Amino acid sequence: MSLIPQILRSLKNLPPFPMVAQRALMLVNKPELSIQELVEVIKFDPAITANVLRIANSAYFGLRREIHSLHQALLLLGTQELLKIIIASGATRLFANATPGYFSERHGLWRHSVSCGLMADLLARELTWAERATCFTAGLLHDIGKLVLSLFVDQKFAAIMEVVETQGKPFHRAEKEILGVDHAEIGGEMARIWDFPDRLRLVIRHHHLDCPESFSDNLVLLIHLADVLVLMFGQNLGREGLAYDGYPEVLKHFGLRERDLEKILLHFGCIWNDAQVFFGLIGSAHGLQCAHRG
């Protein structure tokens, strides 16, 4: 029996997307973003301001002097880096109450999402793309459909994995077969309800490259690649492990060879420890303590 009616009902109770993150999202693609505009977004949110200062002062950025104010952080890090921190920080509120299902522990989805954001940012740098905050954001939010579907996946996990194992289907196809819908479709629907920019919605909807149109947008391909590289890296893997497709077309599209992938994984491994500060945004002490639990 299809669970679609129940799943659609749960979309009706979707909480609002956190406001600060929403406002920051709208600024991501703005060509000439002023520092004042960014300050306006966060200045009334003390928790986010505190996070900005914490991350700006972490080993991840490796700045030599201590940053005490929002203005100083903006000047030293620039608007793109600041947007990343603001969006990640705003989005924690969404991920904080995620239920298990895809992951065996509570903050697994958050850590996978942050990892994809950081990997997408790293790929963008590798490919010399200017829109790094866009890439980070798309990586961070690509799996939001799992926030809604996790309860249903939890109930049907054994049945989904049986399809994966007996028919050799990737996880999201098996998910669709058993639940009637997959996390990318639900995520796309959430992005529509939350009024995300179109391009971000398309990344969320198509990140598993499930139809020919998915191959026509660079950003969709980049997030797909970031996602599979994060799976290969391991750490914070979901219960389904690496049961997804790897498409050689994507490598060809970006002109990447196997050795380039190894270099990217190596680079990711090197920033991994310093990036723990992003994981820690959610329930601070707990985040760091569990950073290595899969």
Added chain:
Amino acid sequence: MDIVVGVADLKVSNRPEHVLVTHALGSCIGVAIYDPLARVGGMLHFMLPESSLDLSRAQENPYMFADTGVPRLFRECYSLGAQKQRLRVKVAGGSQLFGRPEHFQVGRRNYNVLIHGEDVGGNKARTLCLEIATGKTWVRTTDNQIYEL
């Protein structure tokens, strides 16, 4: 007591209360070696097959690569009294994505640089554990299956 081996990390022990654990191996590989007489064991979690990819990084952290990490693993265990002929070697990880076999090969290449393995490949994520008191080695997958190697 669990001693966690991080990504690109190595731990050795001769204390019977220790269990060496490395979590969530994707295409990375966990190597556990154990000398049952000396009761000495070690575990390496490496990411990539060959240090020629980046020699300066390999110098900074030899545990990132199989070819620089594995010899260290053995040496560290010898220094605690393990002997080569008694060492048992067990390997887990090296998972692959679905798809055509000629791409995204890090997992397979990681495995191929080692001589033999017992639970590698496929597409599961694994946690590898080694109990120092007994040498018992087991794997836990993220869908909660546990089996001994």
